[in-house]
Structure formats: C-alpha cells, structure tokens
Amino acid sequence: MLFLYVTASLLITLLGIMTxxxxxxxxxxxxxxxxxxxxxxxxxxxxxxxxxxxxMIFNSSLLFSTFIACAVTTFISVTVCLKLHFHYLAAIESAFSGMMSAMMGTMMVDMLSLLDSYYFLISSVLVTILIVLLSMVDLYSLRYADVIKQFKLWLVLGICGVLAVVFFTFPSPSSITEDPESLDNQPEQHNHHH
Structure with missing residues (x-):
C-alpha cells in the first residue's frame, strides 16, 4: 500500500508538471x-x-536499488528537459543531478533501518510535491501573473492543504514492519545459548 501510494503521488505530480x-x-x-x-x-x-x-523495495541489494533508481530518475530528467526543449547538455546535467540524488536516497536507506527510512520517504514525498506545486505556480505565472497575484493567499492555503492531506493520509509504517521480507535490513539480534 505504501509503495503504491508513493508511486501514485509521484505520477500525479509528474503529470501536473508536464501539463x-x-x-x-x-x-x-x-x-x-x-x-x-x-x-x-x-x-x-x-x-x-x-x-x-x-x-526500501529492494533493500537486500544496494546495487540493484541504485541502478533502478538511477534509471527511472534519468528517464524522468531527460523527459522533463526534452519537454522544455533544452539543449542535450542541459538534459545530461539534469540527469546526472537526478542520478546523484537517487544514489543518496538508496544509500540513506541502506544505512538506516526501514522504519527510519519510512520517515525519510514521507519527508521526500512532501518536499517533491511542494517543489512541483511551486514550480507549477511559477510556470503558470508566465501567462496568468495577475490572477496568481490576486489569489496568492488562496494558492498558499491550497498548497498547505495538499501537503496536509498527503501527510495525514500517508500509509502507516506498520505496513513495513509487518512484512517479514522487509526486515532483511534490520539489525540482527544474536542470541547466545550457554
């Protein structure tokens, strides 16, 4: 449920920014x-x-999770840059920036427990949504600057409302801790019998 929620959030925001x-x-x-x-x-x-x-999904293999994250991020980065009709060098720079942050994300999860990673996931989803919403406002201000200035307070309240809805409807961490396969990354407890 958690992974579907995050994936849906990312796809909806990506659709919004591309629109x-x-x-x-x-x-x-x-x-x-x-x-x-x-x-x-x-x-x-x-x-x-x-x-x-x-x-978090592929927590048993840092290499595989890093590869998947970098591949998906590169695809998104290049797609956004090509949609903006930038020079290919700008697309490459954007792709490498995205890959670098994807690697940081996978390494953070590898260093932390899954429960701690859950809180990083919430934070990163909220920050991504905030960045996309602010970017959309900035893009729409190219044509509708007067309307945006007139309704600035409502836009701020709307953005805060969206973030609050995402925060309060975010799936609980129990979906992580109840899954026995997701406990591979948890510290092992050694019981010594004498």
Whole structure:
C-alpha cells in the first residue's frame, strides 16, 4: 500500500508538471537560467524520493536499488528537459543531478533501518510535491501573473492543504514492519545459548 501510494503521488505530480510545461511552452525562454535550474531541482527531488523508495523495495541489494533508481530518475530528467526543449547538455546535467540524488536516497536507506527510512520517504514525498506545486505556480505565472497575484493567499492555503492531506493520509509504517521480507535490513539480534 505504501509503495503504491508513493508511486501514485509521484505520477500525479509528474503529470501536473508536464501539463504545466506543455501549456506554457510558448512562454518558456530556453536560454533562461531559471528554467534550467527548475529542471535540475525537479530531477533532484524526484531522484531522492525514487532512491529512497527503491532502497526500501529492494533493500537486500544496494546495487540493484541504485541502478533502478538511477534509471527511472534519468528517464524522468531527460523527459522533463526534452519537454522544455533544452539543449542535450542541459538534459545530461539534469540527469546526472537526478542520478546523484537517487544514489543518496538508496544509500540513506541502506544505512538506516526501514522504519527510519519510512520517515525519510514521507519527508521526500512532501518536499517533491511542494517543489512541483511551486514550480507549477511559477510556470503558470508566465501567462496568468495577475490572477496568481490576486489569489496568492488562496494558492498558499491550497498548497498547505495538499501537503496536509498527503501527510495525514500517508500509509502507516506498520505496513513495513509487518512484512517479514522487509526486515532483511534490520539489525540482527544474536542470541547466545550457554
């Protein structure tokens, strides 16, 4: 349940940012540094979240979880950059930023217990959603700046509401600790009988 929830959250936010990019593509200045940074920030936030998720799913193999996280993050990074019509070097830079954060996510899970990793997962999902929502507001302000300024308070309240809904509906960590296969990464307890 936890992994489906996180995957659905990531797919919905990815759909949202890709829609915003598509709708504003005629207003995006391909040479403007802000949009290159936007693609890098999105890649890094998705990368860390996907890294933590892959590390939790494939917690018995750091190599496999890192490979999966890097591959998925690279695909997302390149897709976002190509949608923004950036130069291939910007897409490569964004992909490597995403891969680096994906590796950090998988390594964090490898160093921590799964329960501690669960809290990293919540945090990274919330940060990713926040970054995507703020990026969408920034993109839509290219065409609808007056409307966004007029409803700025409502936008802030809406973003806080979305984050609160995600936080309070996030599946409990009991789904992790009840699964015997997910306990492979837990510290072993040695019982010595004399």
């Amino acid at each position: 915003a990019i598509h709708m504003m593509k005629d207003r995006i200045d391909k040479n403007h540094m802000k949009f290159m940074v936007l693609s890098m920030v999105i890649s890094m936030s998705y990368g860390f979240t996907i890294g933590v998720l892959a590390g």
